[in-house]
Amino acid sequence: MVRWLRKKKQQAEPAAPSGTSGEKKPGPSGQEELHTLEAAPALQAQLAGTAPQLPVIDTSVPLLTVSGVERSFPVGGGQLHVLKGIDMSLYPMQLAMLKGRSGSGKTTLLNLIGGLDQPNKGEIRFKEHLFHQCGDNERTYIRRKEIGFIFQSFALMPLLSAWENVELSMRMAGIPRSQWKPRVTHCLELVGLAKRMHHRPFELSGGEQQRVAIAKAIAHKPSLLLADEPTAELDSQMGAQVMSVFRDIIETERMTICMTTHDPTIMEVADRVFEMVDGKFVNS
């Protein structure tokens, strides 16, 4: 078992990336808060100081910048203005959360950040790429290489095992076959499913299925992981396990995670919370 140190809520901090230096913080009681989850060997090695040194990442340079973004949809002969001027930055190794009432525009924004859709106005820069200027093919190419998606409903192939589901995503991402075996093993170990690799989705709990979905989403080593309500279908214990896995992924895979949630308990582990009201951010 591995200890997971729960991050403190850091909403009050400015836009600079908070909590991204990898330091561990005590819980509100001043004690380290313990969450138990099957150990991720890569994380264990890191904690034990036996892992190889990871490359240094400059966490002060945004991975993604959204500036003045607006998105409308044609509805019933008029325009529905969903996003009304969004500015945000996501930094390397940050866990960012979007919260807001149903219909406030969170998924619409996540789709834009992930290059699945384009804004009517404003700019989206992801690394050196200007998403608002890219054509569909270019965005698809960048997305396949650099971005991973996790959905509320797991989206696993029901007849394939956990292993085969993750392997399929590597095949579809065009990753050379020689890399499949070590990477699938690593990803499933990272999400705590070393002993469930050959189970099919119906033989796994909801939380385990979501962790297979996470392994699938990170298998091609994206730098940004986007998750639309990844804990909505899970009970609170399984939701906490998914958040624990997200923290491990940030530390060991050096990814940035941006997710939507309605759950205030889940928000406590965020480095940054963006609150959306009627297509705009408030208090952020």
Ligand SMILES: Nc1ncnc2c1ncn2[C@@H]1O[C@H](COP(=O)(O)OP(=O)(O)OP(=O)(O)O)[C@@H](O)[C@H]1O
């Ligand atoms: N393609 C579309 N065409 C027309 N309207 C759309 C489209 N996509 C989203 N909308 C509308 O935009 C608004 C925001 O939707 P969105 O899914 O972004 O909200 P949300 O905050 O993610 O909600 P929830 O928490 O329920 O998932 C909704 O009123 C929705 O009906």
